[in-house]
Structure formats: structure tokens, C-alpha cells
Amino acid sequence: MGDSVKTQKREDIKIDGLMEAYFEKPNRLTTCSGFPVKDIYTPADLDGIDYEGNIANAGEYPFTRGIHQNMYRGRYWTMREAGGYARAADTNKRLKFLANEGVSGFSIFRDLPTVWGIDADHPMAEGEVGVSGVNLTSLKDMEELLDGIPLDKVSVALLCASSLAPVIFSQYITVAEKRGIDIAKLRGTIANDPLHSRYCYGKPGNPIDLSVKLAVDIIEFCTKHMPFWNTNSVNAYDMRETGINAPEEIAFGFEIAMEYIRKAIERGLDVDDFAGRISFYFSAGMDFLEEIAKLRAARRLWAKIMKERFGAKKPGSWKFRFGVHTAGSSLVPQQPLNNIIRITIEALVAVLGGVQSLHCCSYDEPIALPSEESQRIALRTQQILAYETGVANTADPLGGSYFIENLTNKIEEEAVKIIKEIDEMGGMAEAMKKEWVDQKIDQAALQLQKEIENKERVIVGVNAFITAPENKTPGGVHRIPPETEREQIANVKSLKETRDRKKVKETIKRLRERAQMGEGENLIPSISEALKAYATVGEIQGTIREAYGLTYDPFDIMKSQY
Amino acid sequence: MEAAKKEKIRVLFTRNLFEGHDIGLRGIVHKCRESGIEVVYYPRFKDFNEVVKVAEEEDVDIVGISSSSGAHVYLAEGLISSLRERGMDIPLIMGGVISDKDILRLKEFGVKGIFGPGSTPDEVVSFIFTLLDKH
Numbered sequence: 001m002g003d004s005v006k007t008q009k010r011e012d013i014k015i016d017g018l019m020e021a022y023f024e025k026p027n028r029l030t031t032c033s034g035f036p037v038k039d040i041y042t043p044a045d046l047d048g049i050d051y052e053g054n055i056a057n058a059g060e061y062p063f064t065r066g067i068h069q070n071m072y073r074g075r076y077w078t079m080r081e082a083g084g085y086a087r088a089a090d091t092n093k094r095l096k097f098l099a100n101e102g103v104s105g106f107s108i109f110r111d112l113p114t115v116w117g118i119d120a121d122h123p124m125a126e127g128e129v130g131v132s133g134v135n136l137t138s139l140k141d142m143e144e145l146l147d148g149i150p151l152d153k154v155s156v157a158l159l160c161a162s163s164l165a166p167v168i169f170s171q172y173i174t175v176a177e178k179r180g181i182d183i184a185k186l187r188g189t190i191a192n193d194p195l196h197s198r199y200c201y202g203k204p205g206n207p208i209d210l211s212v213k214l215a216v217d218i219i220e221f222c223t224k225h226m227p228f229w230n231t232n233s234v235n236a237y238d239m240r241e242t243g244i245n246a247p248e249e250i251a252f253g254f255e256i257a258m259e260y261i262r263k264a265i266e267r268g269l270d271v272d273d274f275a276g277r278i279s280f281y282f283s284a285g286m287d288f289l290e291e292i293a294k295l296r297a298a299r300r301l302w303a304k305i306m307k308e309r310f311g312a313k314k315p316g317s318w319k320f321r322f323g324v325h326t327a328g329s330s331l332v333p334q335q336p337l338n339n340i341i342r343i344t345i346e347a348l349v350a351v352l353g354g355v356q357s358l359h360c361c362s363y364d365e366p367i368a369l370p371s372e373e374s375q376r377i378a379l380r381t382q383q384i385l386a387y388e389t390g391v392a393n394t395a396d397p398l399g400g401s402y403f404i405e406n407l408t409n410k411i412e413e414e415a416v417k418i419i420k421e422i423d424e425m426g427g428m429a430e431a432m433k434k435e436w437v438d439q440k441i442d443q444a445a446l447q448l449q450k451e452i453e454n455k456e457r458v459i460v461g462v463n464a465f466i467t468a469p470e471n472k473t474p475g476g477v478h479r480i481p482p483e484t485e486r487e488q489i490a491n492v493k494s495l496k497e498t499r500d501r502k503k504v505k506e507t508i509k510r511l512r513e514r515a516q517m518g519e520g521e522n523l524i525p526s527i528s529e530a531l532k533a534y535a536t537v538g539e540i541q542g543t544i545r546e547a548y549g550l551t552y553d554p555f556d557i558m559k560s561q562y
Numbered sequence: 563m564e565a566a567k568k569e570k571i572r573v574l575f576t577r578n579l580f581e582g583h584d585i586g587l588r589g590i591v592h593k594c595r596e597s598g599i600e601v602v603y604y605p606r607f608k609d610f611n612e613v614v615k616v617a618e619e620e621d622v623d624i625v626g627i628s629s630s631s632g633a634h635v636y637l638a639e640g641l642i643s644s645l646r647e648r649g650m651d652i653p654l655i656m657g658g659v660i661s662d663k664d665i666l667r668l669k670e671f672g673v674k675g676i677f678g679p680g681s682t683p684d685e686v687v688s689f690i691f692t693l694l695d696k697h
Contacts, residue, residue: 112580112631113580115580116580124579124608126636127633127635127636127637127640128580128631128632128633128636131631131632131633132631132632200582242585243585329585332679332680333678333679333680334680366659366679366680367659367661367679368659368661369632442588445584445585445588445589446588446589446592448585448589449588449589449592449593449683453684462680469680472662477661477662477663479661479663480632555608
């Protein structure tokens with residue numbers, strides 16, 4: 001394999017290398033997750049599979065082939081590209097750019113201080129404001145972010161999967177209310193998954209129990225007031241990105257979802273009233289066939305869990321609805337244009353796997369936040385798949401393949417085993433508290449590194465087919481304007497001085513009283529009231545924290561002014 | 563501190579409280595340990611003084627920071643000045659999603675080694691051995 005940096009002159013040919021390449025063959029005869037793969041699969045590999053019971057047509061239980069009878073013939077998947085950087089106005093510009101290029105939904109990404117629920121002017125936020133997403137300290141930011149965007153017509157995914165999700169969600173619906181839009185018409189998704197976020201956004205600010213209580217507030221609120229809104233996008237994607245394998249992605253994601261479902265039922269909701277609005281966020285990685293089988297296995301297993309374990313009766317409650325984000329961890333900075341090819345393969349995984357909403361990564365992501373140009377290519381990738389290839393014309397075109405059906409079964413069996421193991425520990429929250437999940441992630445990261453080092457896993461440009469490093473990223477590197485942080489801090493300070501302090505005080509007082517009423521009290525309406533008075537994320541989170549016996553500030557630096 | 567030669571090189575690896583990414587860092591920690599380097603792994607720090615304190619107490623030879631959120635310039639500036647205030651001359655190395663342009667800036671601040679996208683754990687290990695040989 002040609003793995004040395006080219007130092008020869010162009011006209012030299014290494015004859016040995018050429019011969020070696022001619023006779024080369026695959027050396028890794030397992031899937032990415034380690035399932036052995038045979039020479040060929042035959043009808044014998046489908047023995048014992050009953051089509052009606054195990055596979056079934058698309059739109060029929062257990063939905064192995066898709067959740068809709070005609071899949072994309074009814075409607076394409078939602079084509080999203082995530083936007084979120086610097087100030088709200090910068091992100092607004094990017095969203096409009098994407099809209100004009102043809103996205104069919106938005107996806108908004110927040111910065112890390114927002115995830116933590118601290119204001120831009122908090123001393124701990126320094127260096128992070130607007131850096132890895134948009135800063136959303138107050139309703140004013142959300143208003144600017146959504147300026148000119150018709151909320152009653154578009155589908156928006158809010159990516160803020162932490163215990164601050166209820167505040168970001170409330171910011172969004174409050175903007176809609178202020179514009180006179182009936183919130184029952186809003187369509188979109190909130191990444192309302194604080195359990196996963198402890199592995200992906202750093203150590204969380206709030207304890208698990210309070211985080212889950214707030215997550216359930218969103219589920220309950222939407223169940224009563226917002227029929228088209230997806231209340232949770234349970235994030236198996238970020239878990240997978242840490243290096244765990246396909247069956248673990250399914251098992252961890254489903255166990256996390258089950259925590260929210262159990263709590264929502266404890267709150268008094270009927271499973272059939274809310275399960276139809278639980279959705280998932282899965283990865284699509286480079287092991288093309290395994291990843292397609294994974295999505296099919298997940299669909300079948302989720303249907304069984306909802307029907308058998310939770311006794312859901314409505315078909316809508318059994319359906320595994322999911323968005324895919326192509327695997328960021330598969331992208332490499334070496335020869336970065338090759339990433340466009342990786343993303344294309346992964347996007348095809350998602351479509352052949354029956355995805356509802358797709359986000360393609362941009363080729364420059366290992367180097368920086370995406371530029372306009374790289375995001376346009378990411379979107380074009382989706383459009384080329386949809387309009388040029390014909391893959392959307394029939395449901396589950398790979399269904400019935402001896403190999404795919406066999407692998408779908410194996411992945412499901414393995415996921416069931418892991419789920420059993422987690423159940424025996426007392427569920428995902430317990431497995432997390434015991435740091436069992438941490439150990440799994442650690443093992444996976446080490447194994448991945450070893451496989452790359454010993455070339456068991458070949459990554460083109462990394463451990464094979466290396467070229468001299470490129471001096472420049474093709475298309476240029478997107479940079480956050482350096483004045484962003486300073487300006488946003490000034491904006492927040494000025495807001496705090498100019499808003500009606502009396503109104504802030506009144507609404508914060510009401511929020512505190514509500515929060516003190518205990519877990520069963522839904523806080524969304526009082527959060528929304530406080531937002532209208534321009535109370536900030538830090539003030540709202542702090543008030544709730546205090547009511548739950550915690551320090552106002554997760555860092556214990558700021559004190560409540562109200 | 564007694565100048566008695568320690569048997570092994572000791573490195574403190576850590577990252578900012580907000581930092582989510584850690585696959586790269588996990589790989590480096592593992593590789594260093596395999597190569598006979600003693601690693602003090604401090605999962606996350608809240609402020610720079612905390613890093614300085616751990617570095618001092620653990621008597622490390624190098625501090626390594628992993629940063630992929632975009633805050634690397636801020637982190638380098640803050641940490642180096644905190645180390646200097648304390649009169650400590652421990653070399654700082656950094657890795658993560660750091661663009662070429664920022665690598666130059668970090669070098670100006672005095673960051674000794676910078677391992678941007680595409681760097682390997684082996685490169686980090688051999689850099690540490692070379693640096694401390696000279697140091």
C-alpha cells in the first residue's frame with residue numbers, strides 16, 4: 001500500500017509498489033463493529049426469518065423497511081444544514097444563505113456558555129462566547145437570530161441538548177408568540193437530551209435528576225400545546241462519535257430515551273400521547289452496509305420496545321423517527337477534499353436507511369466551523385442524492401438482501417444484549433453514575449487508535465496514500481470575527497441596564513415560586529414570562545437551581561440580583 | 563523543589579471545563595503511558611490557577627492542553643501568564659482543532675509544541691522526549 005510521502009520525481013515509478021497494489025485485497029473481513037463477514041450470503045442466511053413478522057412492508061409493524069408506506073414518494077427527507085456561530089445576526093445571515101440555496105429546514109447550533117446556562121458576561125464564559133455556536137443569552141438574541149424567518153412555515157431544529165434546553169425552547173416559542181403565531185402550528189425539534197450531553201459537552205452544570213425533570217417539562221408542554229413539535233431528539237450520534245460501535249449506539253440511545261419515557265409516564269402522561277413525538281439523532285458512518293443495517297435494526301427494535309415494554313397502542317408510538325448527522329469523526333484534515341466523498345457515502349447510508357431529516361457535514365469540519373462554500377457543497381450532496389440518483393423512488397431498496405437482512409438481525413441481537421446489561425444495572429442514569437459508560441467509551445477510543453496504528457483500519461490520507469501536507473485548506477478557513485465576544489458582552493451588559501428591572505423581578509419571583517412547588521410543576525410558562533421581561537439564561541437557570549437547593553451559579557461566582 | 567533527577571518524565575494533560583472532544587487526548591495519554599511517560603490526567607480545569615496548582619503539586623515537566631472548541635488562543639495566553647506569575651517555567655504544549663494561522667500566534671505566546679488536526683500520538687511522544695532532552 002502506498003503509504004510513504006512522495007519524494008520521488010513525477011516520472012519515477014516504483015514497480016514493486018505497482019505489483020503489490022495489483023495483488024492487494026481487503027485485509028479486514030469484519031464490519032466496523034467487529035461482526036465477521038462471510039464470502040457470500042445466500043438464502044440459507046435468511047432461514048427462520050418470517051417476512052410478515054420480522055421485516056414487513058414499509059409502514060407496517062415492526063417497520064424494518066421504513067416508517068411510511070411509500071417513504072420518500074410522499075415527501076423527501078428534510079434537508080438541513082446546521083448554522084450557528086458568532087452573534088445572532090451572523091447566524092441569521094447564514095440561515096438565510098442556506099434557505100436561498102435550498103435547505104428545507106434549519107438547524108441552529110449554540111455556543112458552550114449557552115449550553116451551560118451562563119450569560120455572555122459571566123467571567124467563566126470568557127474565550128467561548130460565539131466560538132463554537134451562536135450565543136443566546138437573552139430573548140433579544142433569539143429575536144435577532146430568527147429575524148425575517150417565517151416560524152409558522154419552517155421546521156427548525158434547536159440543538160441545545162443540555163439542561164438548558166427548556167430555556168432555549170422557550171425563547172423560540174416566545175418569539176413566535178410575540179409575533180402572534182399560534183404555537184400549535186410550530187414544527188421542529190429540540191435536542192432535549194441532557195443525559196447524553198455529559199459525554200459530549202463537558203461536565204454538566206446541573207445534576208442528572210434536575211436535568212431530566214426539565215426535559216420532561218418540554219415533553220409535557222408539547223404534548224398539551226404543540227402537536228407538530230418533536231419533544232426530544234435523543235442524541236445517539238454524539239455517543240457514537242466517541243468511538244462506540246453500532247449496536248452500542250442503538251442500545252445507549254434507546255436506554256437514554258427510555259429514561260425520559262419512564263419519567264414522562266410518572267408525570268402522569270399516557271405513553272400514546274407523547275411517544276409519537278420522541279425522535280432520535282443517529283450517526284451514519286463509513287461502514288456503508290453495516291450502517292444501513294444498523295438503521296433498519298434500530299427501527300425494528302424500537303417498535304418492539306414501545307409496543308411490548310411500554311404497551312403503546314398507537315402505531316405512531318412504535319415508529320423510530322430519526323435524523324442523521326453524517327459522522328464528523330470520520331472526516332480527516334489530510335487531503336480535505338476527500339471528505340466530500342466520505343460525506344456522500346454517509347448521506348447515502350442515511351437515505352437508504354430511511355432517514356427523516358439529514359444534515360451533511362462539511363469537508364472543512366476537521367479544521368474549522370464550515371464556510372459558506374463548504375456548507376453549500378454539503379447541501380448539494382443531499383440534493384444530488386435526491387434529484388439525480390433515483391435512490392428515493394422506492395422504500396428500502398436493499399431490503400431482502402441476504403447480507404443486509406442477516407446483518408440487521410445480528411446488530412439487533414447484539415443491541416438487545418447490551419440493553420439487558422444496562423437494564424440489570426438499573427437503567428442508563430445508573431450506568432452513567434457508575435461510570436460504566438465512560439469505561440465503554442474509553443475502551444472504544446483505545447481500540448480505534450490501535451486499529452489505525454496497526455493499519456487494521458485504513459484511512460486514506462492518514463495511514464495510507466499519504467501526500468505532502470497541503471499548505472492551505474481548499475476554499476479557505478472560516479474564522480469567527482474576533483470582535484464577536486467583546487460586542488456580545490457589551491450587548492448583554494447594556495440589556496441588563498436598560499430593561500425594566502421591575503418586570504424582571506416580578507417574573508423571576510413567579511418562576512421561583514413555581515420551581516419551589518416541586519418536580520411535577522411545569523416551568524415552561526413561567527420561563528417564557530421571564531424571557532419576555534428579558535431575563536437571561538443565567539438568571540433563569542440560577543433561579544431554578546436555587547429553588548432546587550443548588551447554588552445560583554453552577555460555578556458559584558455570580559449571585560442572584562433578584 | 564529538590565533538583566534530584568526524577569526517573570520518569572511527568573506530563574500533566576488537561577482540558578478546559580467546556581471542552582467536549584477528547585478522543586485525541588485519550589489516545590495521547592495512552593500512548594505516553596505506553597512509552598514510559600508518567601501522565602497526570604486532570605480531566606477538566608475551571609481556571610488557570612487550578613492548572614498551575616496541579617502542575618506544581620504533581621511536579622510535572624510539561625503541561626499539555628487539548629482544545630477543539632475554538633478557545634485555544636485565549637487558553638494559551640491565560641495559562642502562560644498564570645504560570646509566569648507563579649514563576650514557573652514549565653513548557654506548554656497544545657493540541658486539537660487549531661488552524662495554521664493560530665499555530666503561529668500560539669508560538670508567539672511561547673507555546674512550545676502545537677499539534678493541530680492530523681497530528682499523531684507518536685508525534686506528541688517523540689516531541690516530549692526531544693524537548694526534555696534539550697530542556
